[in-house]
Amino acid sequence: MYTPDEEKQLSSLLQKLLKESHAQASPAEQVKRLRQALRYAEWRYYVQDDPVISDGEYDQLFHQLKQLETAHPELITPDSPTQRIASGLTENFPTVAHLTPMLSLDNSYNAADLRDWDRRVKELSHARSVRYCIEPKYDGASISLIYENNILWRGATRGDGVRGDDITTNIKQIKAIPLAADFAALGIRRVEIRGEILMHKETFKALNEQRLAENLPPFANPRNATSGSLRMIDPREVAKRKLQAVLYQISFLEMSDQQPVPEVLRCQSGVIKTLHQLGFPTPYSLMKVVHHIDEAIQYLQEFEQLRDSLPYEIDGMVIKVDDIALQEKIGSTTHHPRWAIAYKFKARQATSVLRKVEFQVGRTGAITPVAKIDPVPIGGVTVSSISLFNEDVVREKDLRIGDTVLVERAGDVIPYIVKPIVEMRTGKEKPIVFPSHCPVCGDPLVKPPGEAAWRCVNINCEAQVLERLIHFVSKDAMDIKSLGEANVRRFYELGILRSIPDIYRLDYDRIKQLDGFGEKSVHNLRQAVEASKKQPLHRLIYALGIRYVGETTARTLAQAITYLPDLRHWSMDQLTQLTDIGPKVASSIYAFFHHRDNIHMLEELERLGVNMHNQPVQAKPTGKLSGKTFLFTGTLPHLKRHEAEALVEQHGGKIASSVSRNLDYLVVGDEPGSKLEKARQIPSVQIINEAQFLKLIESA
């Protein structure tokens, strides 16, 4: 897309635009520079997943462009980044005809299926050997994009394959999709591109959490969330869904003035490469061209291991005949091309029987119905317990005890009941009855207006106290490993541990007498508890379990203060001024820091030695690793991950959060994950092993 030189120029252009006023240039020139720079920033952020400027800086430049265009409307072009923003609601999505039908794919499930297919391909093409292009099979919503004279002209859903819905306005909200691309340079006048719109698993998780908090039914999986998002009538809402895209096929091509089709577009891998170079998100870094079906089978098997490490869902791989002339020779049925086949990974759906529903009390008192099903293996994990979220979800799905249910477990997404299989009902199924009183403390349950969950409002309810303790010690909170969930439950039952401050005044002599404990384990427990007193402030804030305060909000709060109890003096107004803290979250924080019991607990914790201050980790500025960033993947032969990371920090280095151009070293151990693949594509990242890493430190 951009040469290294162009990248350098555009990066410095961005910095210049951010720093200086450039009013001496003509408005037309200013508009042009801003568009170039913004487009480059979008590409780095959405396609390369490696931002060059912050969100705030992007907004600042976007605003400048918007102002210039308002003053000079004659300068507005359809590919200006400002043109993504739509005003008003979509009345309807008219159906439109695809330039060529959008076919489906035939499926295969094992190596034997693929060898059969390979044989058929060779028979049909009269070829002795065939080159294949292999790509991931993205589990999203398929789309068709048409670019005419370089400009994105139309975006449509698959529909029935012949006609789909025109969703152009919504498609323009997806910043990974360029509003214009230089097809003209290749002699192309009009082109139809096929691909998939996706939602990252993390975005999906956050969206569902938000929907539950707002009383809306959660989406079953990222695919459904994506399709739902593409059909929203308010384009501004679509923009908030943070959709991603990947484009993998050219399905229609019209050249200008009888120019010949460029050589590179005569094969599938060339198509992907070209789309990649034009600035589209593509499978470019993940595709592989092979010369033999055995090689294909090996790649599929290798790739299946990577499945869960990808940020989005894939449900298999697609193997395509690479040579497009050969594809045409082989042809298609009305349903699918004969020159391509999907290889489906292990199914992540299964059916089972819903035996009963239990009602669990969470740490905020919310009652969660949990389905108990006959244990069933899905994608390598046995599933027997599934959250049903709340009463509305149960009602909406019309679940009954005794129902045969369809269960899905998508990657690291939690298992989910898709639906009851109504056809399997015998008439003996029983309705699910919701309790009117807390199953643990017996207090009457309440359902606050506008909320979906029934709640036990007795803050001394044993279930809540226990859940709060378990949360406090958990991995992402204070991370007191030796005091896991089982020990917390046991100590609670025994009366050794009844409140959070109790953690810091455990009776170790008594614990030593307990079955399963000895000198060593008590020593470890004591050390883990002591060490947790020094945890950074954001962990403590998260550990307190304040409603709506997740890890991100905890970090935001920690950065805003130097001493935790100071939050007592913060007003609602001050709180809502922090990033991503709205009135609901703010009032929860406000209430927490105005409750006498909570203040008392913080005072006790401080007296017991728990850190309440925000002390940024002091990186030794003189350390040999200072200014260098590190990331680890796989298991190292000697060092534990946290030990290696601590070494980096001790020597003034930083731990990166992902592989990007800002990364200096990727340290690779046994069974590395997808980080390695990604790092190989960035020449500036040095890939080293543990021994080389230790050398670096030694020389430091």
Ligand code: IVH
């Ligand atoms: S090629 C004519 N390549 O899978 C062949 N499809 O089950 C068209 N899909 O409708 C498809 N990743 O939406 C192709 N790398 C990929 C794909 C892919 C996902 C979807 C596509 C298609 C469906 C068929």
